[in-house]
Amino acid sequence: IGGEIVVRIDGDYGAFASVLKQKGVGVRQGDLDMGRDEMIVETSDERVYDLIRDLAVHQGAALRGIRSRSKTLEDIYLGDVEAAREANHVEQ
Numbered sequence: 001i002g003g004e005i006v007v008r009i010d011g012d013y014g015a016f017a018s019v020l021k022q023k024g025v026g027v028r029q030g031d032l033d034m035g036r037d038e039m040i041v042e043t044s045d046e047r048v049y050d051l052i053r054d055l056a057v058h059q060g061a062a063l064r065g066i067r068s069r070s071k072t073l074e075d076i077y078l079g080d081v082e083a084a085r086e087a088n089h090v091e092q
Contacts (some may be wrong), residue, residue, distance in 0.1 A: 003042075003043060003068065004040050004041065004042055004043065005040075005041050005043050005048070005066060005067060005068055006030065006038050006040060006065070006066070006067050006068075007038065007039050007040070007052055007063070007065070007066050008038050008039075008063075008064040008065040008066075008078075008079075009039075009056060009061045009063055009064060010061065010062035010064055011056070011059055011060065011064060011085050012061065012063025013029075013052075016039075016055060016056075016059060016061060017039055018045055019031075019059075020041065020051070020052070020055065023051060025042060025043075025048055026041070026042035026043060027040070027041050027042070029091075030065065035088060037076065038065075040053060047064070052066060053075065060084055071072050
């Protein structure tokens with residue numbers, strides 16, 4: 001396990017994200033193509049899922065969704081383009 005997960009809650013987004021950050025978990029607001037009530041949470045092991053669940057219960061927040069964040073074809077393509085630029089020392 002590792003990567004990013006997308007979390008949606010009904011509750012105080014700021015307070016929820018703040019506690020996750022205090023626990024050493026990387027959190028940022030969802031991308032523009034995502035809902036504004038979504039956050040992207042970095043995960044290195046399954047304990048992050050337990051932390052999210054327990055925090056939602058503690059704060060009385062409804063956990064509306066939790067899923068793996070997968071890369072789109074565009075993400076993969078742009079990553080490949082960036083890697084090729086770096087390998088060939090091309091500036092943007």
